[in-house]
Amino acid sequence: MYDCEYCCRSFNRNTSLTRHQSTAKYCLDIQKAAKQTTYTCGYCKKQLSLGTKNSKHLQTCTVYDQRIEYKAVALQNEDIHRQLKVKDEQIRELQRQIQELAMLAINHRTPVQNRNNIVLNNLxxxxxxxxxxxxxxxxxxxxxxxxxxxxxxxxxxxxxxxxxxxxxxxxxxxxxxxxxxxxxxxxxxxxxxxxxxxxxxxxxxxxxxxxxxxxxxxxxxxxxxxxxxxxxxxxxxxxxxxxxxxxxxxxxxxxxxxxxxxxxxxxxxxxxxxx
Known part of the structure; x- marks a missing residue:
């Protein structure tokens, strides 16, 4: 299918589209208005006629594609940073627990010696x-x-x-x-x-x-x-x-x-x- 970029009508053959754009009065009127008025793409800053569909242009707009890609990467990085933050918190918690266990081991050294003494006394x-x-x-x-x-x-x-x-x-x-x-x-x-x-x-x-x-x-x-x-x-x-x-x-x-x-x-x- 071939779509007219001015009036959006569809045709089976390119020759039909060309003839339509050259002879159809309502399409010629749209073309005339389009030539008189333009707008600027918000992404690539390219000047476009009002007759050009914005959605159609975005399909080929490289800057738009890049921004979409950058946004996806940014979201991915944000997720990674969030996961790293959680891991950091888990590591700090484990370090705290290890320190507590180390202190317990130090505090229980004397009882170990006492147990040895008990064993020796009962030999x-x-x-x-x-x-x-x-x-x-x-x-x-x-x-x-x-x-x-x-x-x-x-x-x-x-x-x-x-x-x-x-x-x-x-x-x-x-x-x-x-x-x-x-x-x-x-x-x-x-x-x-x-x-x-x-x-x-x-x-x-x-x-x-x-x-x-x-x-x-x-x-x-x-x-x-x-x-x-x-x-x-x-x-x-x-x-x-x-x-x-x-x-x-x-x-x-x-x-x-x-x-x-x-x-x-x-x-x-x-x-x-x-x-």
Whole structure:
């Protein structure tokens, strides 16, 4: 369709529109009046005839389009600023809450120490007799073959460890326990507790390891007599026997109060069990 810009009449063909604008008297009158009077677009300041529809001009007015776009951007920015303001208020509120919680933590430091004192005062004595009984009743050669892991498991599973030992400083591996006479032992590094534990169970672990070593030696001798050393892997059996003897030597050092890797591993695992 072709619209006449003066009288707004529509035509199917451009030739009809051209003929109309050249011959139609009422349209010519409008054209004449339009030529005599103009108006200025409020956006682009372009001079337009009164016969030109304002809405039609705005469809092609670039300044009008830009203002519409600027307005949309301005509204979007306004919304963003509003959201940021809300976020700022939320952040300030969270900071206030964090500060309050920090003050609460500071004010409650003393009660934490008091709780530690309460625990220490209620510790059951860690006696040699109880540890010896623990070893006799529960320690097996399979536990010893597992090394420190096996010892910690029988200690924590069959003895009220949490009621007898407390870790007051995990980073320093600081342990506390009560002697039979009621004395509370402060033990940074766990050296005293380790010596007490290993010296108490020494008779039992020595008995078990020596017996197993004897059993392995007899098996090896029997295998050699039967010429089955390769088939029945005598080397592996001897390695097992040697490992048990080495483990016994390390336990003996800890029982005498000496420092070694076994003692360090024992204390580390015990601290993990208590925390």
């Amino acid at each position: 059951e004595p860690l006696t040699d007799e109880k540890l010896e009984t623990l070893a006799i009743d529960h320690l097996t050669i399979d536990d010893l073959k597992r090394g420190v892991e096996g010892l910690i498991e029988i200690f924590s599973s069959n003895y009220p460890v949490r009621g007898s030992v407390v870790c007051t400083d995990k980073s320093r591996k600081k342990l506390c326990f009560r002697e039979e006479d009621g004395t509370v032992i402060d033990d940074p590094g766990g050296a005293k507790l380790s010596q007490k534990f290993f010296s108490a169970i020494k008779p039992r672990y020595s008995e078990l390891i020596n017996q197993e070593y004897t059993n392995i030696t007899e098996r090896v001798q029997d295998i050699v007599k039967r010429n089955r050393a390769v088939e029945e892997n005598v080397v592996e059996l001897m390695q097992e026997a040697t490992a048990l003897q080495n483990f016994k030597s390390e336990c003996d050092i800890a029982a005498e109060g000496g420092a070694n890797e076994l003692r360090n591993d024992f204390v580390t695992r015990l601290v993990q069990t208590l925390n």
